Amino acid sequence: MIPTELLIDFNAELKEFQKEDIIFSENNSARNYYQIKSGIVKMNNYNDDGKEFIQGIFYKEQSFGEPPLFIDINYPANAVAIENSVLYILPKEKFFQLLKTHSDIHFNITKSLAKRLYYKAIIASEISSQEPSHRILRFFDYLKHDVHQSPEKFSLKIDYTRQQISDLLGLRVETVIRAIKQLEKQGEVKIVKRKVYR
Structure with missing residues (x-):
């Protein structure tokens, strides 16, 4: 979503995660922007009976976990590597600085978040009916x-x-x-x- 050269310019860290590693947990403070260089990541919750509910699955060049950065809340779900993965990690402050100086990137992220909201709304109505x-x-x-x-x-x-x-x-x-x-x-x-x- 964000060109890798730009992430590198803003000093994003590259970090490796093994299969089943937890990237962040539900109720953690939202502190970073995450973008997948390689691998697959899922976001999930568990209900009181221990049943997993997958909020989303994300692939190479996709980002995840952005909404809490914008509204200063904790993560509503866990992020877990489904397979060995390499992620770009950009601290929240640098992420906002990048968005302020690159309006085209800001627009693309807004568009992506809108698509995800639309999809969640469709799925919610489909599940019930x-x-x-x-x-x-x-x-x-x-x-x-x-x-x-x-x-x-x-x-x-x-x-x-x-x-x-x-x-x-x-x-x-x-x-x-x-x-x-x-x-x-x-x-x-x-x-x-x-x-x-x-």
Whole structure:
């Protein structure tokens, strides 16, 4: 999202995280901007019964955890490396300085946050009112068109496990498996060697 040369100019630190390392925890003070150089990061919470709810999964060149920086609150979720990852870490003060001097970057970040809010609103309404297969398809289309810009049919490999999809959408794993098979029969997705393509 922010060009790496610019992050380096503002003295961003490069830090490695191993799979399952916690980058920050729920209720920690928000002190840094994080951008992924390589790897995958998830943001999650756990309910009182210990069930995980995944707030989002972030990939190379994406950032995460920005909203609390702007409103001076603690993180509402944990950030955990799903695989070995390398992150650019920029302290909050330098991040704000960068935004003040680069209005185009500021606009891009605002646009990205707006997309995430829109997606969360869509998912919230879908969770309460739509069939599982419809929810899953909407989620896949968000990834296909908004995250990866991959318009050709079956050009996007869904890199989420069935468990991650269930945690993101508030469904049971068995329901996700059944719904994906139904979507395959309808020609909406293709399954090759257990991998789902949209």
